Amino acid sequence: MEQVQSYIKSNEKQFLDELLEILRIPSVSADSAYAGDVRKTAEFVADKLKSAGADKVELHETAGHPIVYGEKLFDPALPTVLVYGHYDVQPPDPLDLWDSPPFEPVIKKTKLHPEGAIFARGACDDKGQMYMHIKAFEAMMAKDSLPCNVKFMIEGEEEVGSDNLGIFCKANADKLACDVVLLSDTSIIANDVPSITVGLRGLSYVEVELTGPNKDLHSGVYGGAVANPINTLCEMVASLKDENNHITIPGFYDDVEVVSIEDRTKMNEAPFSLETYKKDLEIEDIHGEKGYTTLERTSIRPTLDVNGMWGGYTGEGAKTVLPSKAFAKISMRLVPNQDPDKITQLFSDHFKSIAPKGVKVEVNPHHGGQPAVTPTDTAEYKAAHLAMEKTFGKAPIPQRSGGSIPIVALFEEVFGVKSVLMGFGLDSDDIHSPNEHYGVYNYFKGIETIPYFFHYYNELKKS
């Protein structure tokens, strides 16, 4: 293990340069204009896997973007770890809020990253975290110190719902058979407060389209007599929550897992400063469901957020138009036992039912994802715990996260195994936002920790 760590140490510059290189390719999976760059990124990943020592490296074609596969199988008696990651990124909009171009990575020091952070779209989510695994693999291979079989499955559609990954997994369940899935696409509480994610929210994401009159109208001639689809959309969206910020969709909370008072108490003992939280976001007050703390609202409670909305004239100056159409992208984060398909259906039925007669409503589902909770009494959780304790010098805290990684539920369903969510980002790393970044410290901490995970996992499986 010392040799592995010293290999990492002596290759730091190379490892960092390669990350910057992959960050320069704009692999925006949501926008078909970037399809060529998405493929280029897949090829980059495949190349690096191959040169690190993986066998059977290939780009598996899908109806969308390709999945990169590679493996190193030593002995069927050894445990097999399937490493999952994604090489696609969120769209960089709004571009004007970036301090440096999203696909021209720069390293700058920040308060939370005194050793410097890499600023680029995908730096943390997930190119930086995914690439740690390839470099840790390279180090273990270089020093003949890989104590498990390993398979890599790196996809290019995580940010658009992983539809084709599901198909790929089901069609290749034998090839992908494993004892555990290991992924780094989550965060730790702080660089001196390591944590492991044990719960994830699910997701239902819909796009709604309202049509009022069949064309844009003059708001003076028709205003007051015809339903304005923007006003109507506002009224419909507003009605989705009551005065306590409870969601009003009938049946929405029916399946929500009730967390015990003991667990909630424990959860609220995690280090958290409301003052720092408000100060960091420059908000005067928080805002959420009555009866729950901020930590609870972002982990054990479902949400409903408008992620985008548009309609009418949005250019410079004033235009007195009564628009024909209005649109919104709306997502709901779900908690254990809520089913995304059921919630999408409940939303759709309810949303259509509340529309006034003067407008037509369409509801189009985007991707969804199952919520997930991982146990802490497994060999894989313990291995991650020991690995992080070793490199951070401090035991990691099990933590529920507000985000969604829908494929965790998929892996459980198809492979019958649990996942280990050993992420190294910070919540403040601005993933999905302008100026996304990832600490250089965190990048190397991840590369150092991963070989320990393999080490302890092998040990624990033997015993």
Next chain:
Amino acid sequence: MEQVQSYIKSNEKQFLDELLEILRIPSVSADSAYAGDVRKTAEFVADKLKSAGADKVELHETAGHPIVYGEKLFDPALPTVLVYGHYDVQPPDPLDLWDSPPFEPVIKKTKLHPEGAIFARGACDDKGQMYMHIKAFEAMMAKDSLPCNVKFMIEGEEEVGSDNLGIFCKANADKLACDVVLLSDTSIIANDVPSITVGLRGLSYVEVELTGPNKDLHSGVYGGAVANPINTLCEMVASLKDENNHITIPGFYDDVEVVSIEDRTKMNEAPFSLETYKKDLEIEDIHGEKGYTTLERTSIRPTLDVNGMWGGYTGEGAKTVLPSKAFAKISMRLVPNQDPDKITQLFSDHFKSIAPKGVKVEVNPHHGGQPAVTPTDTAEYKAAHLAMEKTFGKAPIPQRSGGSIPIVALFEEVFGVKSVLMGFGLDSDDIHSPNEHYGVYNYFKGIETIPYFFHYYNELKKS
């Protein structure tokens, strides 16, 4: 007068070609990218005024777009008519809903325009209607038959609030002194139901900006705990109307002129088919303030419409962002006795007061305009009545319009005179919308009618 009419007849092709030429220049005043084209259009108008026989033609520079001035003064004893019009146009968005490019005019037959209509941005509002006056002037000058002094004031900022016109009028009140203002920027009920506009709604137009967190956030990590500015904007906009579609801004209705039951009854006798209205707009039902008919809702009652709204991710696919900002353009149509500045202030105070603590609100006023009612017992109204009766073969109906022409109140204030709103468009001409058009019949009907207005006005002022 016969000679004037036969001059018009024999120059029809030339008059139409010139209109098509000015329609090709994209004089979008709201968008600074078009500033050069706006000026080109002003120069076109000045050239045509000059060649028609106007004196002292000049482009008066303003802080924004220039005002075209020209005059023909015969005798101080004759009445003086100030012709007002505007050469700027609304933005053509959304472009993809146009059947032909907005600045490449084409003539096509429609159900309501069996003789053909000119399709182009500004065809009706107001290039087509403004240009009728220049051509009628040319015809009267060519045949030495102009029985009044005339002054032209054609501005380029009507669609953005006419701020600089107010300054110009006040600074040049002597030069612009007149007995009446004549303008064509309104509509008739139908080609066989002529009408004259005697009431206009005022306008208050604001842009609001909501800021939640200081940057876009990941909706999984922060969703449920931080006020989402789009959801919040929806809630705030929705709360501006109650279940009867009454506007809830305190004091909003305080100054609204109460129209008598007799006048309302008379108003509702105007030809109007609710079935045709709904069918034309392809809406299942109308929608408006409880207790009023469609004709009343669009004329004697104030309104509040969102003209544009945007925030978050509006591109292809799905992005799980909790945005930092959300925006809306909101306009209120006002009725007699409501003051735009007061209403803008009431809106601003109320809107800020209803914002939750987690968001910051900015309210920026765009242009406003006073509502106006013109009397029907004046020489100018009677002259317009007789002129239209002559050319349409039918007495025109006095009618209140839902739109706003804020400068009518300005003219009354600065010049102490009334305006005559002798428009020739149809409400169905899609002004401010894609596929704006103006009937070829209406264009020539206007050119024919205007000389009769001058004739009768002179006669009535003498008597």
